[in-house]
Amino acid sequence: xxxxxxxxxxxxxxxxxxxxxxxxxxxxxxxxxxxxxxxxxxxxxxxxxxxxxxxxxxxxxxxxxxxxxxxxxxxxxxxxxxxxxxxxxxxxxxxxxxxxxxxx
Amino acid sequence: xxxxxxxxxxxxxxxxxxxxxxxxxxxxxxxxxxxxxxxxxxxxxxxxxxxxxxxxxxxxxxxxxxxxxxxxxxxxxxxxxxxxxxxxxxxxxxxxxxxxxxxxxxxxxxxxxxxxxxxxxxxxxxxxxxxxxxxxxxxxxxxxxxxxxxxxxxxxxxxxxxxxxxxxxxxxxxxxxxxxxxxxxxxxxxxxxxxxxxxxxxxxxxxxxxxxxxxxxxxxx
Numbered sequence: 001x002x003x004x005x006x007x008x009x010x011x012x013x014x015x016x017x018x019x020x021x022x023x024x025x026x027x028x029x030x031x032x033x034x035x036x037x038x039x040x041x042x043x044x045x046x047x048x049x050x051x052x053x054x055x056x057x058x059x060x061x062x063x064x065x066x067x068x069x070x071x072x073x074x075x076x077x078x079x080x081x082x083x084x085x086x087x088x089x090x091x092x093x094x095x096x097x098x099x100x101x102x103x104x
Numbered sequence: 105x106x107x108x109x110x111x112x113x114x115x116x117x118x119x120x121x122x123x124x125x126x127x128x129x130x131x132x133x134x135x136x137x138x139x140x141x142x143x144x145x146x147x148x149x150x151x152x153x154x155x156x157x158x159x160x161x162x163x164x165x166x167x168x169x170x171x172x173x174x175x176x177x178x179x180x181x182x183x184x185x186x187x188x189x190x191x192x193x194x195x196x197x198x199x200x201x202x203x204x205x206x207x208x209x210x211x212x213x214x215x216x217x218x219x220x221x222x223x224x225x226x227x228x229x230x231x232x233x234x235x236x237x238x239x240x241x242x243x244x245x246x247x248x249x250x251x252x253x254x255x256x257x258x259x260x261x262x263x264x265x266x267x268x269x270x271x272x273x274x275x276x277x278x279x280x281x282x283x284x285x286x287x288x289x290x291x292x293x294x295x296x297x298x299x300x301x302x303x304x305x306x307x308x309x310x311x312x313x314x315x316x317x318x319x320x321x322x323x324x325x
Contacts (some may be wrong), residue, residue, distance in 0.1 A: 002165065007159060020159040020166045023174070027164045030194045086171030086292055096285035 001054050002083065009091045014039050022054065026076050029069055037069045046072070105310060106189070108201040108217040112233040117251035119148045120280055121306065122202040127289030128171040128303045131158045132315055135197040137173040144179025144203045151284055163188035164195075172289050173200075181212055189216060198310060211240055219309050220246045221271075226257040235265055246306075247271035247309065271274045274302040 003021025004010055011019040014036045019025050025046070029037065040046055044064070051060035059079055066072045107125070108116040118220055122139060129135040140163065141147045141289070152155065152170045159166040168175040182188065192199055201213050214220050220241060224230045238246065239274045248266055250259065253273040263269050274280070279290050279299040303314055 002169070003159070010159070017162075018160060018165070023167050023169060024160070024165055027191060027195050031191050054124075080169060083169050084171050086288070093285065096287075099287075 001056065002080070004053055011045070011053070022050070022056075022059075022076055022080060026073060026080065029073050029076075034069070041067060041072075046097045079101075105197070105219070106193075106199045106201070106217045106222065107212060107219045107310070108203055108213050108215060109221045109223055110203045110209065110237075111223045111230070112205050112210070112237045113225070113230045114205050116155065116225045116230060117274075117280070118221075118223050119143065120273075120283070121200050121221065121223060121249070121251065121303070122200050123149065123172075124280070124283070125306050126198070126200050126301070127291045128300065128307055129198055130173050131291040133171065133307075133311055136186060136312075137198045137200065137204065138167065138176065138192060138196040138226065139173045139200045140176045140178065140322060141202045142178055142181070142209060143202065144177065147177045148284060149175055150288060162191075164191045181209060185212070186216065189316050207237070207240075210237065214241050214245070217245060221249050222246050223249045223251050224262070225252050226250055226254060226262070228257075231257070231262065231265055238266060243268070249274065249306070252276055266313075267282045272302060274299075274307045277302075292316075 001021075002023065011025070013019065013028060013032070017028055019028055020052065047060050047064050050056050050063065056079075059075075062075050063072055066075065108221045109122045111118055120158070122141075126137045130137045139149070141149045152172070153168055158177065163176060163178070163182060163185055168178075169226070176279070182280040201217065203210050203213050217220040222234060222238065222241070224234050224310070246268070247264070248268060248270045250262060250270050250273040253259075253275050259270050259273055277297075279294060283290050283293075286293050290303070292301050308314055
């Protein structure tokens with residue numbers, strides 16, 4: 001999962017921010033201080049949250065030995081980019097109308 | 105860079121243009137684009153999402169990932185919005201606001217924007233309310249976009265009203281009307297659509313380049 005399913009699974013950072021998913025983590029990493037990063041990284045907080053709360057075990061294993069903020073951002077970013085793949089689906093106008101009704 | 109699409113009249117095409125510009129910049133220029141849709145639960149962007157849980161009260165919390173752009177749907181600006189925008193600027197190349205027609209919201213967002221697309225339709229009411237709004241905006245940042253243009257009002261007349269040239273006049277176009285039924289912005293299902301010529305013109309202010317050239321430009325360079 002790229003984000004939590006329950007609000008109480010959010011990650012609270014040292015500077016008081018609440019993170020709800022991997023994209024939140026990426027944005028926080030871009031802005032956090034080196035001290036805050038090191039605090040959480042040394043305690044394996046990122047690993048534990050991604051492994052146990054988000055159930056992204058492969059991703060968690062990739063970051064376990066990372067000690068550099070930029071490298072961590074790159075790994076997480078690449079992971080999120082893989083979700084941006086667009087699968088072009090041909091649908092007829094009739095199918096589109098059926099899909100649309102579901103929204104109403 | 106922060107771009108906003110504003111109008112005091114609803115239904116002029118702000119969301120259509122903001123969605124398609126965001127997708128265009130991602131598809132053809134590979135920019136990191138964040139679209140902030142302030143239409144809340146009435147957002148057209150909900151068509152592209154598989155889940156509708158929203159967490160957090162900051163602009164940078166729980167951004168949705170779509171293949172076309174990253175997306176944040178809000179129904180009001182949080183008090184922390186200026187700090188949040190600073191957070192986001194470090195991550196995203198382009199932040200596009202699709203602004204609900206609320207005067208306070210428009211003024212707040214226009215103040216932090218680098219480019220303001222003031223979207224109007226060629227009717228007197230749209231012209232009237234947006235001319236009033238224009239008085240409160242930083243005019244250097246504003247670009248007038250006439251959407252659904254059908255020649256019922258002369259562009260010169262519109263330019264006179266605003267004392268500013270119309271930047272782009274977008275005629276009625278089938279793709280701009282029906283793209284929602286394709287469940288993707290136009291750039292992602294029809295790269296040859298004529299509608300993209302106009303989106304390209306909007307993107308020129310961001311990129312400084314034109315990909316889609318008109319026929320005279322193609323012939324004469």
